[in-house]
Amino acid sequence: MKATKATQDIVVMKVPITHPGKALWPDAGDGKPVTKLDLAHYFEGVGDWMLPHIKGRPCSLVRAPDGIAAKERFFQRHAGPGQSDLFTQVTMPGDRKPYLQIDRVEALAAVAQAGGLELHPWNCAPGKPDVPGRFVFDLDPSPGLNFDDVVAAAKEIKERLEELGLVPFAKTTGGKGIHVVTPFNAGKTIGWPEAKSIARDICARMAADSPDKYLVNMSKKKRGRKIFLDYLRNDRMATAVAPMSPRAREGATVSMPLEWSAVRKGLDPKRFTVRTAPTLLAKSGAWKDYAEAERPLLPVLKKIRKVISRVSIP
Numbered sequence: 027m028k029a030t031k032a033t034q035d036i037v038v039m040k041v042p043i044t045h046p047g048k049a050l051w052p053d054a055g056d057g058k059p060v061t062k063l064d065l066a067h068y069f070e071g072v073g074d075w076m077l078p079h080i081k082g083r084p085c086s087l088v089r090a091p092d093g094i095a096a097k098e099r100f101f102q103r104h105a106g107p108g109q110s111d112l113f114t115q116v117t118m119p120g121d122r123k124p125y126l127q128i129d130r131v132e133a134l135a136a137v138a139q140a141g142g143l144e145l146h147p148w149n150c151a152p153g154k155p156d157v158p159g160r161f162v163f164d165l166d167p168s169p170g171l172n173f174d175d176v177v178a179a180a181k182e183i184k185e186r187l188e189e190l191g192l193v194p195f196a197k198t199t200g201g202k203g204i205h206v207v208t209p210f211n212a213g214k215t216i217g218w219p220e221a222k223s224i225a226r227d228i229c230a231r232m233a234a235d236s237p238d239k240y241l242v243n244m245s246k247k248k249r250g251r252k253i254f255l256d257y258l259r260n261d262r263m264a265t266a267v268a269p270m271s272p273r274a275r276e277g278a279t280v281s282m283p284l285e286w287s288a289v290r291k292g293l294d295p296k297r298f299t300v301r302t303a304p305t306l307l308a309k310s311g312a313w314k315d316y317a318e319a320e321r322p323l324l325p326v327l328k329k330i331r332k333v334i335s336r337v338s339i340p
Contacts, residue, residue, distance in 0.1 A: 038066040041135035050093040054278040054301040069134035071304040076270045082152030084125035091141030110136035143274040146265035158221035162266040163206040164256035168249040180204045191326040193319035198295040200273030200281040209320040218262040229255035283312040
């Protein structure tokens with residue numbers, strides 16, 4: 027880190043951070059604001075860990091250049107004029123505008139400079155946007171449910187995925203839910219429609235077995251005191267917040283990867299913030315086996331069809 031004499035901007039990972047003292051979050055749970063410079067340093071600290079989970083995948087940004095208290099906030103998918111050349115730009119068939127992609131750690135400093143508070147990558151195989159690469163199950167509780175209920179749901183879907191031969195990982199969403207993520211190799215025959223159908227069937231079976239707890243219909247009228255098993259992240263252009271990504275929410279919370287031993291009663295997702303997460307990550311073995319956890323999806327497809335018969339959406 028250094029200050030340039032001409033502008034007094036702070037340089038982080040070779041990226042000048044202008045207005046480094048601008049508050050992006052008014053409070054990180056410790057009574058102190060999180061500044062633009064704090065965010066750049068956060069990405070610098072966790073970037074090497076994050077990169078394998080976002081590299082090679084188009085990545086949308088939630089930007090709030092003047093912080094979460096300001097009105098201006100937008101979701102950016104495409105590269106725009108004046109975009110940092112640290113970003114990779116990827117053109118998709120049928121779309122003239124290139125998508126943003128983060129393929130090097132330094133680009134995360136450019137994210138901070140642009141006021142990017144959240145990172146939402148596609149769930150494709152790296153470098154292959156037309157090929158699914160992981161399931162993401164978003165466990166979204168209705169208002170009034172305890173987070174312990176979400177913990178129980180995460181453990182149940184973990185068991186179901188393991189029965190199918192898949193290796194699941196957990197992370198908080200930075201909000202009120204939990205994501206359960208499992209990488210796979212789709213091979214040459216399984217595309218996005220099939221992958222989404224498999225994810226839907228897993229959730230629908232779980233909801234059918236416990237209709238008083240879960241549902242696979244996002245209609246607010248049907249929510250009641252249930253957890254929405256959101257399988258809709260498993261589509262070609264659908265995104266899910268990246269592990270270790272901050273959230274543009276009160277408290278500067280982070281989508282925190284967890285060891286399964288930490289997914290237990292009493293888990294408080296609000297304790298994982300831009301301020302606390304780097305130290306907690308360094309002490310954790312969460313997701314350490316992710317790179318080796320990818321399983322061929324085709325060999326387990328027959329088992330999926332055998333264990334999970336099609337059911338109507340509750």
